[in-house]
Amino acid sequence: MTISPSLGLKDVTAARAAGVSKVYGEGETRVVALDRVSVDFRQGEFTAIMGPSGSGKSTLMHCVAGLDSFSEGSVRIGDVELGTLKDKQLTQLRRDRIGFIFQAFNLLPTLNAIENITLPMDIAGRTPDKEWLERVITMTGLADRLKHRPAQLSGGQQQRVAVARALASRPDIVFGDEPTGNLDSRAGAEVLGFLRDSVRRLGQTVVMVTHDPVAAGYADRVVFLADGRVVDEMYEPTADGVLDRMKAFDGRGRAM
Numbered sequence: 135m136t137i138s139p140s141l142g143l144k145d146v147t148a149a150r151a152a153g154v155s156k157v158y159g160e161g162e163t164r165v166v167a168l169d170r171v172s173v174d175f176r177q178g179e180f181t182a183i184m185g186p187s188g189s190g191k192s193t194l195m196h197c198v199a200g201l202d203s204f205s206e207g208s209v210r211i212g213d214v215e216l217g218t219l220k221d222k223q224l225t226q227l228r229r230d231r232i233g234f235i236f237q238a239f240n241l242l243p244t245l246n247a248i249e250n251i252t253l254p255m256d257i258a259g260r261t262p263d264k265e266w267l268e269r270v271i272t273m274t275g276l277a278d279r280l281k282h283r284p285a286q287l288s289g290g291q292q293q294r295v296a297v298a299r300a301l302a303s304r305p306d307i308v309f310g311d312e313p314t315g316n317l318d319s320r321a322g323a324e325v326l327g328f329l330r331d332s333v334r335r336l337g338q339t340v341v342m343v344t345h346d347p348v349a350a351g352y353a354d355r356v357v358f359l360a361d362g363r364v365v366d367e368m369y370e371p372t373a374d375g376v377l378d379r380m381k382a383f384d385g386r387g388r389a390m
């Protein structure tokens with residue numbers, strides 16, 4: 135085991151895709167969305183997945199998060215091989231060990247912020263770890279808004295509630311699909327700052343699909359996809375560095 139220099143954490147794999155391929159359709163409509171993708175996501179690391187439209191970002195996230203099946207290869211969350219699980223076990227694993235954040239906030243309008251945050255745990259019949267929940271809530275900066283319903287919160291505040299909901303059960307890994315896609319740059323920065331803090335201060339593991347080089351600049355590492363393949367990666371990215379790298383791909387997802 136090596137020690138990650140930036141974080142001082144043990145180099146543990148939180149999730150791993152090994153030789154994962156995903157093919158949609160047949161014959162003329164056949165699309166290879168993922169072509170033998172191998173990638174590790176380390177515990178306590180914030181990874182952004184970037185690439186041109188259609189390069190396979192969402193497909194990769196969905197396959198690694200157990201939301202979608204794949205045609206070939208294997209995926210592990212911690213030491214659990216997803217391919218060996220029955221549907222019910224997979225549902226349980228997603229519920230207990232994975233947090234999700236989507237572009238749409240998906241909050242329940244009739245519940246207030248704290249009720250939305252604890253809803254998945256309430257449904258699962260789990261009691262939240264009070265100390266952990268307090269740390270997460272403090273980090274949202276919404277401690278004085280917990281009794282507000284979604285309609286009484288700004289978009290950025292709503293997404294911070296959604297991030298807190300994803301973190302509340304202390305999942306092994308949090309997946310975000312364009313979590314700032316619906317937000318203006320200031321609200322997006324607040325959400326990204328919160329995500330980054332959850333990694334640096336709480337040791338969470340975050341994997342985020344994004345189109346936005348500025349968003350990717352918050353991550354510890356960027357994985358670049360093109361044409362369903364991992365073509366590059368960058369550590370300690372800056373928005374400008376990511377933008378430059380993206381310019382090396384043409385609109386159809388091929389490296390130029």
Ligand SMILES: Nc1ncnc2c1ncn2[C@@H]1O[C@H](COP(=O)(O)OP(=O)(O)OP(=O)(O)O)[C@@H](O)[C@H]1O
Nearest residue numbers: 158159165167185186187188189190191192193194
């Ligand atoms: N359900 C589906 N049926 C057929 N083809 C699909 C399906 N879902 C995705 N694809 C194809 O797989 C490829 C990868 O799609 P994916 O959504 O993963 O790309 P992406 O990089 O996330 O794109 P974007 O940035 O536009 O969201 C694309 O060519 C897409 O058209």
